[in-house]
Amino acid sequence: MRLHRSCFKLPACFLFLDQGELVMELTADQKREIDELTATTYMTKRPTVPALEEILYKPFPVLNHGFIRVVDYMGDDSAIVQAARVSYGRGTKKTSQDKGLINYLMRHRHTSPFEMCEIKLHIKLPIFVARHWVRHRTASINEYSARYSILDREFYFPKFEDMAAQATENHQGRGETLSMEEAQQVFDILKADALKCYDDYEYMLNENPDGTRKDESRKGLARELARMNLPVSVYTQWYWKTDLHNLFHFLSLRAESHAQKEIRDYANIILDICRKWVPLATEAFEEHRLGGTHLSKKGLDAVRRMINGEKIDRESCGLMKGEWNELKTVLGIKE
Amino acid sequence: MRLHRSCFKLPACFLFLDQGELVMELTADQKREIDELTATTYMTKRPTVPALEEILYKPFPVLNHGFIRVVDYMGDDSAIVQAARVSYGRGTKKTSQDKGLINYLMRHRHTSPFEMCEIKLHIKLPIFVARHWVRHRTASINEYSARYSILDREFYFPKFEDMAAQATENHQGRGETLSMEEAQQVFDILKADALKCYDDYEYMLNENPDGTRKDESRKGLARELARMNLPVSVYTQWYWKTDLHNLFHFLSLRAESHAQKEIRDYANIILDICRKWVPLATEAFEEHRLGGTHLSKKGLDAVRRMINGEKIDRESCGLMKGEWNELKTVLGIKE
């Protein structure tokens, strides 16, 4: 069962088990703020997507403490059509025509009309995931500042089934899953180290909730310094805003099998959100980008020969071993 | 009387005189499309700005044939506050607190929260203005394609009072206004050349509105080639989408006195739109950026000495002539 498939059925404030421990839910204040937002409705003349309005502001859980919330959006499928036509009106003629045009744009990499849709997400994520994420430069970010504020006592710990050894083939990913015993041991280590570091973070800060010193005999360490004791598994959060073209680019890299599992979980939730927001564009994206493949010049030549009924081998195609294997896999060719 | 001051009172479809000629209005189809958009209202939970909703989709005239229409927007003043606080809710506490925070952000160049607001404009503008505009790279554009479509027979001709000789001081701008006679002569030249070029464009295209050939004995020239006969005063149009931070940067350069008058006219309309859309942010922008000034190290030193009652001159300040004159102007110092 993949979490993101069912995520839209979860209540706004969720609880679930984290390796046997109850995960902290949103605070009462946070719940109240979200409730206020979802309860108030305005009139607008802007393009509006009812399916996205329904889930606006609601947190979808990712990993053990993370979430994604859609906070705002601009445009819909017809905004892509409208921009492509530089139209005076909504751009839409008939849905079937819109669909055809969107497919054409996606297929021929006319990417600029997809930039005309924009989405803003509120995301809670571990720092090591945030460090991958931020490499996507064409986006706007406001991150929770650990220079101003104190970070929550929340860390990512993988589920047992996600703990695996280094892959032997691919050199960067995961291979065999650990035994229950080794997974338990790893979990115990990660947890003990994280909590010890956090306790020391708090000790060094020496602050009461009202800002006064816990222990008057110590000055306490500035937040910007104390935070350096925290592991990259600690959660941070940010507002992240990007356009649909760059979002699809993000998804093509991060919803893909080579991406680290943890950021893939976020990408899959976002893909679900896109299916609600811009169904035609997302269908075209899944058809032409996610589900398709790229053939090199030699790969294309090999395919042409195979279609002509020729028997081919690696040498006659002039392919290196790695590319040859990738080609066989993508074409579903056994031995 | 500045046009952009009163632009919000104009009807959606406008007529006005272009050096004695009646300017063509929007077509019936375009009017109908715009009317449809403004007549339909949706429910949304997103932040909504009533003052901007009121002018949504309506064209505001710029120059003789150009316009700016707000086509979509995301966020409001409180979205800036919300992102700055990485808040769960709307971010707003009290308006006075929001105002203070927005001012602080603007003053200290914390620019990222301003990226959280986004606007999409439909703009009709002469090509030579478009060529300045496109240098602002952090924006999304979809332009009307002269490879697919035929350009309208519309050209920018300056009003008589805007026709001036080359500036003698600043080397790039305008100086003395032309006499009525010379202005009339220039106008006649610009118009005759533009219309001749357009007539030849149409002749070379050799197309009827239904795509058939006007003159069956000629093949006609491809649009992508025929358009090269048109002067840069011809109008094009595009969808342009950017965030508030980059929009303010655009305005700081293009609503400024060194910008060419024609793009300044567009910038002033956009500034008016910003006042409706994000009044607190725009006030802070006008206070801290547009209305302020930058002092160099030597300039600051000169100011400190003047405040202390010292008499200063250019040599003792170590300033070059150009910078000295600029400093005197900005400080309102006469000889």
Added chain:
Amino acid sequence: MRLHRSCFKLPACFLFLDQGELVMELTADQKREIDELTATTYMTKRPTVPALEEILYKPFPVLNHGFIRVVDYMGDDSAIVQAARVSYGRGTKKTSQDKGLINYLMRHRHTSPFEMCEIKLHIKLPIFVARHWVRHRTASINEYSARYSILDREFYFPKFEDMAAQATENHQGRGETLSMEEAQQVFDILKADALKCYDDYEYMLNENPDGTRKDESRKGLARELARMNLPVSVYTQWYWKTDLHNLFHFLSLRAESHAQKEIRDYANIILDICRKWVPLATEAFEEHRLGGTHLSKKGLDAVRRMINGEKIDRESCGLMKGEWNELKTVLGIKE
């Protein structure tokens, strides 16, 4: 014979015929400046590419008056390897290993190491080509200013064999070539209009080379206004600087058959320059990007079935007519 194939054999200062007219060559001053640059050599510890040094600063002709000059560059093939390995040294192990790694990076779209090479070009090009070019936003540009300076009397006129009617299939490109008679007529129109507009530009400017007025009874029109009379076939020039990843992206769109012929001519020269500058990266680019193809999910499925010896048709593949035709073309299937 394609011009760009032989362009590296041309002398630095070139003459050739423009539909029977002699094209103006570089001025004596420009030639002297270029000669000075190519005559002086410095010592450096930076990665250096002898094949590129050889052509540094020399103009390669494009279209009738345009050119491309390499003005500076940073990095070589080994700089890509060095960055991918975050190496302390040059990064290179053996050429064969470097080649393998560069191919791997290109194939798996690890694009960031290609950003580590940078090139700066001086380009002379018609305004309508410049308007396509500038849409590539991740680049630095300094353009010759028609607000400060007076544009040269140089226009792009297509060769007879490049004049064609609108395509009937593709809707944006060129179809059938014009007859000699029609081409001659088009050429005469383009030339007459361009020269008339330029004469009037000069008349309105009313400037002698030394800046004084030609005719003392007229003030003359400011340059920023007078230039609006010039057609988009007039030449401008700029410095353009970008990194190799973005250059390859530019080439993948502009050296491609859907791009307008005129910008394709520039792209092909740049592709030749890349072959000299970064031969391994360019080979990988031509193998994996330029010469390859993208298959959609349905297209890939169709290919798999064909390889298995199945007979397929459009309906059973679920493809629309346009995509089906494109697929047959790319796979070299007749029927």
Added chain:
Amino acid sequence: MRLHRSCFKLPACFLFLDQGELVMELTADQKREIDELTATTYMTKRPTVPALEEILYKPFPVLNHGFIRVVDYMGDDSAIVQAARVSYGRGTKKTSQDKGLINYLMRHRHTSPFEMCEIKLHIKLPIFVARHWVRHRTASINEYSARYSILDREFYFPKFEDMAAQATENHQGRGETLSMEEAQQVFDILKADALKCYDDYEYMLNENPDGTRKDESRKGLARELARMNLPVSVYTQWYWKTDLHNLFHFLSLRAESHAQKEIRDYANIILDICRKWVPLATEAFEEHRLGGTHLSKKGLDAVRRMINGEKIDRESCGLMKGEWNELKTVLGIKE
């Protein structure tokens, strides 16, 4: 004594004391690689800066284990002039004219010519500094991957004199320095936690240098998961390439007093490098940006009144308390 002032005198491979401990130097392999690079010289026709060539490839120490190495560069002061003039030659007329033009460009925020210079740095830095750094989006980065490779056992620990309590005024920076006793205690905590986390990282990895398992009874945890146990004080390294305009923007924010001290140390080294690389541009930057100030509209009005000899107070200027205090500070006004 500021480190960056004397950094250019240090040997390429440095040792110094880290709170009493000897810091590990570069490995023999790394030293050899750097020595090879600095020993080899090539001929080039490109603009070359002897003062920068002298320090090319050499590591300048920052913090306890970090460094900055210039790995490549493109352009010099005259490249800025050349681009501003869209010149055929080097652009330089006389040094005094170049200096005047560069000052003019900086003063009037004509930023594009500064984009024509490019620099590539190899930087070793703690993750929490890297997280600030990466927010500057207009740059190219290749970072050492903790998914492929194992991170070094190196952590940032502040010097005793840099350990301070949270600021009471500014809310994000540092205030009073800690006592020796408290600093020692903080240092002991940071060190113990970091080393414990690293020992557990190594334990979970379960890898010998040759890739075999240390303990055959455990599979070991994948690198991409094990690294999540490391604190943000651990060192990473990357290649970072940007242009001079964006570098100056980086410096204006990160060499500034509100930036965290640790990234400021890096910024100051880079500022020193700029002084060697592009002395005229850096002088203009320090005069007009770093050393200058910005006045708001009300601030400018207040200055004008003071220069006229008026006595002013906060209320009559219409300034909020925060801005009033900032204004007095910048103008050097006591009470």
